Amino acid sequence: MVELIDTVAGVSPATEHLWSELQIYITHSTWGLPVGRILIALGIFLFFLILRRPQRYLLMVVMGRLANRPIRDLDPAVRHALKGPAGIVPVAIGAFFAFEVMKFDQNGDYAEIASRIVATMVLTALFWALFELTSPFVASLKLRSSALSPTMADMIRHTVKGVLVFAAVALILQEWGVEIGPLLAGMGLIGAAVALGAQDLFKNLVAGFLILAEKRFKYGDWIEVNGVVEGTVEYIGVRSTRIRRFDDAAVDVPNNAFSENALINYTKMRRRRILWTIGVPYSTTVDQLKTVRDGIEHYILTSPDFVRPNQASTHVRIDAFGGSSINILVYCFTVTTSWREWLEVQEQLAYAVMNVVLGAGTSFAFPSRSVYVESIPNDRPDLFLPPVDGKPRIEPATPTEAPQPAPSGASEA
Numbered sequence: 001m002v003e004l005i006d007t008v009a010g011v012s013p014a015t016e017h018l019w020s021e022l023q024i025y026i027t028h029s030t031w032g033l034p035v036g037r038i039l040i041a042l043g044i045f046l047f048f049l050i051l052r053r054p055q056r057y058l059l060m061v062v063m064g065r066l067a068n069r070p071i072r073d074l075d076p077a078v079r080h081a082l083k084g085p086a087g088i089v090p091v092a093i094g095a096f097f098a099f100e101v102m103k104f105d106q107n108g109d110y111a112e113i114a115s116r117i118v119a120t121m122v123l124t125a126l127f128w129a130l131f132e133l134t135s136p137f138v139a140s141l142k143l144r145s146s147a148l149s150p151t152m153a154d155m156i157r158h159t160v161k162g163v164l165v166f167a168a169v170a171l172i173l174q175e176w177g178v179e180i181g182p183l184l185a186g187m188g189l190i191g192a193a194v195a196l197g198a199q200d201l202f203k204n205l206v207a208g209f210l211i212l213a214e215k216r217f218k219y220g221d222w223i224e225v226n227g228v229v230e231g232t233v234e235y236i237g238v239r240s241t242r243i244r245r246f247d248d249a250a251v252d253v254p255n256n257a258f259s260e261n262a263l264i265n266y267t268k269m270r271r272r273r274i275l276w277t278i279g280v281p282y283s284t285t286v287d288q289l290k291t292v293r294d295g296i297e298h299y300i301l302t303s304p305d306f307v308r309p310n311q312a313s314t315h316v317r318i319d320a321f322g323g324s325s326i327n328i329l330v331y332c333f334t335v336t337t338s339w340r341e342w343l344e345v346q347e348q349l350a351y352a353v354m355n356v357v358l359g360a361g362t363s364f365a366f367p368s369r370s371v372y373v374e375s376i377p378n379d380r381p382d383l384f385l386p387p388v389d390g391k392p393r394i395e396p397a398t399p400t401e402a403p404q405p406a407p408s409g410a411s412e413a
Contacts, residue, residue: 048094279325325365
């Protein structure tokens with residue numbers, strides 16, 4: 001092709017001059033390399049780039065062979081984790097062969113840059129693979145060890161991924177000639193300065209580790225932080241924990257709040273309590289009180305929904321004389337801890353209490369007040385008469401006088 005261009009250029013001196021200038025420009029802009037060599041290198045790189053999918057599959061097959069396991073027997077999570085990093089390896093190989101074909105000066109700057117580019121691709125593929133394999137690795141640890149809770153597994157996964165990212169960035173920077181030691185020292189000084197102004201952040205971090213170590217709660221637990229929030233645990237982080245309230249609102253609570261406030265974990269209840277005060281009127285007789293008390297106690301002791309008295313406190317007793325009722329204390333525990341089932345058991349107990357009270361011939365008391373008047377005044381209130389000319393009239397009331405009989409012998413006028 002070059003001979004053809006030289007033949008055409010020889011026809012006209014102007015064309016020959018233009019071709020000479022173009023060759024000088026191409027030689028200067030291609031680092032002194034022939035154009036044909038650059039095109040061959042570009043073709044090699046495009047070959048590896050376009051065909052990276054079959055090469056990626058071949059690479060995964062080789063990795064499976066090295067692990068003495070066929071690729072079809074690998075865990076789907078592992079195959080999915082290796083898919084992205086394995087796609088970078090053919091690109092790195094293509095870049096390596098392309099730079100070799102271009103034959104940069106081994107002592108020149110361009111050769112050093114080419115070597116760093118290939119090394120950066122290899123390091124990226126390696127740490128990316130380790131980053132993606134962290135999740136299935138931690139999941140396998142959780143399956144093998146029952147002591148590893150989901151929250152602790154999440155903490156380990158996030159910590160390992162953070163370390164891998166930091167190591168990858170440090171090695172890549174070192175590959176490009178950036179000194180890591182002074183950078184780490186400077187970051188240490190900056191971290192010390194930041195720590196003075198971010199004490200709450202470190203308190204939350206320490207509290208987050210304590211939550212995971214002590215296993216105070218886990219995902220899905222119903223908890224209440226006194227004066228802060230009540231709901232189910234949705235996410236536990238190193239700085240804050242997300243609580244989903246029962247109105248479906250999400251609340252991010254700093255981990256430090258769990259160490260400074262009382263924490264109630266309702267999910268860890270072994271049983272649920274029912275505490276009622278049932279009032280009957282003072283007209284209830286002693287026999288009726290005994291019938292009511294014995295009937296309620298019999299229902300609780302014979303129902304399989306309630307915990308036996310030898311396992312939990314169970315009391316049905318006449319408790320107090322209230323302002324308008326005689327109070328009966330009902331104190332018992334249900335076997336179920338589910339809120340929905342507990343409501344059903346409580347409802348059945350309410351029906352039983354009503355049947356017992358009404359069956360004993362008494363009723364339920366309600367707040368009432370009696371007013372006693374010692375005497376009624378004899379004097380009558382003043383009379384309010386209709387107004388005249390817009391002015392009200394008030395006249396004192398006088399007792400009604402009985403009519404007097406007419407004197408004898410008197411004639412009517």
